[in-house]
């Protein structure tokens with residue numbers, strides 16, 4: 483599965499701890515991250531996420547583009563609800579695309595815990611069916 487990892491500054495520590503705690507689950511998946519978040523994850527774990535640009539410089543939009551192509555299966559986006567973000571439109575666009583494409587998104591650690599357990603239990607395997615069907619449709623056209 484392709485998993486996006488993003489955290490606002492006040493939540494980066496939480497996300498890094500989460501990634502450390504679930505490293506054994508996450509290691510079997512392809513990880514993608516916004517620049518600063520991904521760098522923190524690399525420093526603290528043995529995980530090796532693909533790094534996009536920093537969020538305010540377009541990283542959220544790059545991850546949004548993957549969602550729009552139905553190439554992202556799960557989004558872990560630890561948001562800071564107490565600080566204004568200069569790139570709020572990009573953040574809203576990413577969240578909206580998750581709803582357009584039915585991509586599971588966790589915006590806090592409590593939801594992320596539930597999704598990660600679901601991931602290891604196979605609850606998200608339907609995403610592979612969705613992508614498989616999409617590829618079949620593309621092959622036919």
Ligand SMILES: O=C(CO)COP(=O)(O)O
Nearest residue numbers: 516517518519536537538
């Ligand atoms: O701003 C972000 C998400 O909106 C995160 O970007 P960074 O990981 O580069 O800090």
